[in-house]
Amino acid sequence: MAIADVSAKPIAELVSLAGRVAVVTGGAQGLGHAMVNRLAEAGAAVLIIDLRAEQAAAAAAQVASATGSRVMSAAIDVTDEAAVSAVADLAVAELGSLDIWVNNAGLYPNVPLLNVTIEDWDKVMTVNLRGVFIGAREAARRMIDAGQGGVIVNVVSTAGFRGVAPGVTSYVTSKHGVRGMIKQMALELAPHDIRVLGVAPTFCTTEGNMAALAELPDRVREEIAATLSSRLGRVGVPDDIARAVLFAASDMSLFMTGSTLLVDAGETI
Numbered sequence: 483m484a485i486a487d488v489s490a491k492p493i494a495e496l497v498s499l500a501g502r503v504a505v506v507t508g509g510a511q512g513l514g515h516a517m518v519n520r521l522a523e524a525g526a527a528v529l530i531i532d533l534r535a536e537q538a539a540a541a542a543a544q545v546a547s548a549t550g551s552r553v554m555s556a557a558i559d560v561t562d563e564a565a566v567s568a569v570a571d572l573a574v575a576e577l578g579s580l581d582i583w584v585n586n587a588g589l590y591p592n593v594p595l596l597n598v599t600i601e602d603w604d605k606v607m608t609v610n611l612r613g614v615f616i617g618a619r620e621a622a623r624r625m626i627d628a629g630q631g632g633v634i635v636n637v638v639s640t641a642g643f644r645g646v647a648p649g650v651t652s653y654v655t656s657k658h659g660v661r662g663m664i665k666q667m668a669l670e671l672a673p674h675d676i677r678v679l680g681v682a683p684t685f686c687t688t689e690g691n692m693a694a695l696a697e698l699p700d701r702v703r704e705e706i707a708a709t710l711s712s713r714l715g716r717v718g719v720p721d722d723i724a725r726a727v728l729f730a731a732s733d734m735s736l737f738m739t740g741s742t743l744l745v746d747a748g749e750t751i
């Protein structure tokens with residue numbers, strides 16, 4: 483197979499996801515919710531995976547009513563292999579195909595290096611690496627079965643490019659790992675017209691990180707703020723990242739695979 487040459491297509495058609503089906507993990511709140519919103523606005527039917535059942539169902543109903551697209555939710559854990567496999571089947575059975583899979587769910591606990599327990603370490607690796615691996619593999623299996631190609635987008639972080647702040651050794655390690663996974667999966671899936679891309683946000687205000695920051699001592703909060711400053715005059719909001727995910731998921735990025743797009747307001751310059 484070879485990826486299509488879309489030079490003659492109008493821009494509106496390249497951005498459109500009409501007729502496509504997307505799964506977004508961790509879509510009940512934060513960055514994931516904004517991604518669900520943009521993908522649905524572009525015409526995709528979307529299935530939200532999240533641990534938070536009520537919040538995911540409410541997000542699905544809100545986006546469906548705002549965009550007119552079909553949006554469903556499934557309350558499962560991304561680290562549960564059997565559940566993720568069943569939800570991938572559900573997307574195909576209920577929504578008609580599986581064209582886009584966004585691995586967004588992730589944990590970013592702040593624990594000083596010397597206090598990190600093996601349990602802390604394993605928890606982050608299980609969600610941020612195993613969860614991404616399971617989602618990507620299950621998506622790729624369905625996409626290969628259908629023979630229509632597809633896109634897998636993994637949400638990384640500027641923490642996948644450098645150390646960012648005190649207290650996030652396991653997080654930084656996991657996000658560097660996701661970048662490696664993206665490269666290797668892109669190699670192995672390219673023959674099936676499946677593209678694998680990363681989107682790496684800088685700090686954006688979300689329910690999750692506001693709650694996490696509130697628990698930290700002032701000194702640590704200040705150190706984090708110093709390393710994550712935006713050069714564009716304001717702090718990031720979830721839609722800043724969602725627009726980049728839409729680009730990655732759409733035919734606008736059709737000639738890209740294996741790379742991770744920094745959406746960092748100049749943080750890593």
Ligand SMILES: NC(=O)c1ccc[n+]([C@@H]2O[C@H](COP(=O)([O-])OP(=O)(O)OC[C@H]3O[C@@H](n4cnc5c(N)ncnc54)[C@H](O)[C@@H]3O)[C@@H](O)[C@H]2O)c1
Pocket residue numbers: 507508509510511512513514531532533534558559560561586587588589590609613637638639640682683684685686687688689690691
């Ligand atoms: N917010 C930021 O500043 C920022 C910056 C860089 C990268 N990121 C990355 O973006 C992603 C989303 O971040 P956020 O700030 O929106 O997070 P958040 O905590 O606000 O939301 C994450 C969502 O994922 C869900 N989730 C967590 N673990 C899950 C699991 N095991 N199974 C299913 N669902 C699960 C949660 O219930 C929640 O709804 C993460 O991968 C994070 O590392 C965020």
